[in-house]
Amino acid sequence: MNLKDIFEKLYKAYGPQHWWPAETPFEMMTGAILTQNTAWSNVEKAILNFGGRLSPEFVLGIDTEELAQIIRPSGFFNQKAQRLKHLAEWFKIYDFDIDRIKSLDPESIRQELLSISGVGPETADSIMLYAFDFPYFVVDAYTRRIFSRLGFELPDGYEEIRSLFENSLERDADLFGEYHALIVRLAKEHCKKVPDCSGCPLSDICRYKLKADVRK
Numbered sequence: 001m002n003l004k005d006i007f008e009k010l011y012k013a014y015g016p017q018h019w020w021p022a023e024t025p026f027e028m029m030t031g032a033i034l035t036q037n038t039a040w041s042n043v044e045k046a047i048l049n050f051g052g053r054l055s056p057e058f059v060l061g062i063d064t065e066e067l068a069q070i071i072r073p074s075g076f077f078n079q080k081a082q083r084l085k086h087l088a089e090w091f092k093i094y095d096f097d098i099d100r101i102k103s104l105d106p107e108s109i110r111q112e113l114l115s116i117s118g119v120g121p122e123t124a125d126s127i128m129l130y131a132f133d134f135p136y137f138v139v140d141a142y143t144r145r146i147f148s149r150l151g152f153e154l155p156d157g158y159e160e161i162r163s164l165f166e167n168s169l170e171r172d173a174d175l176f177g178e179y180h181a182l183i184v185r186l187a188k189e190h191c192k193k194v195p196d197c198s199g200c201p202l203s204d205i206c207r208y209k210l211k212a213d214v215r216k
């Protein structure tokens with residue numbers, strides 16, 4: 001089974017996921033920072049604490065300590081407040097203009113994002129994909145876990161796994177965005193740390209499940 005077939009199976013089972021859950025591109029970018037090392041429910045609490053004021057201008061205008069208190073529910077709040085400030089400073093270079101960013105060379109934009117302290121490849125690619133609609137595949141721990149269990153020989157490095165997905169699929173931002181969201185859904189509902197394979201939409205093609213059945 002190839003990566004597109006797996007996408008089709010997941011999409012058939014779960015339908016569209018309407019990601020990323022954010023009102024504006026900057027809220028999305030903020031969420032990408034806040035979700036580092038924490039559950040999404042904590043990010044939601046932190047976003048609510050902005051009380052509708054979340055904007056790059058607001059982030060740049062308030063004290064880092066005050067910002068840290070607003071985002072406190074997301075954990076590592078001092079560190080994340082600094083990261084948000086740096087991200088907003090970068091965004092200001094483009095006058096907070098998403099369309100301007102979208103018209104530029106994506107690889108340069110990605111390199112700029114990666115040069116911001118605290119923005120690694122997963123965060124950068126989430127922003128590339130969900131805020132700017134650039135077709136970059138987001139690789140996370142769920143992706144590694146699910147595809148290893150399915151039986152794929154995944155390379156070790158982030159960039160190599162990203163290339164594997166991007167080169168095996170049509171390079172399309174909508175497809176990549178939906179695929180990543182479906183991976184997260186599967187990981188939360190079935191392919192948890194201890195997998196719950198009963199009812200999993202991929203159980204008929206999964207090597208882990210096959211081996212577990214043989215052992216029974």
Ligand code: SF4
Pocket residue numbers: 146149150190191192195196197200201202203204206207208209
């Ligand atoms: S069958 Fe089990 S191990 Fe395989 S993808 Fe589904 S939940 Fe994960």
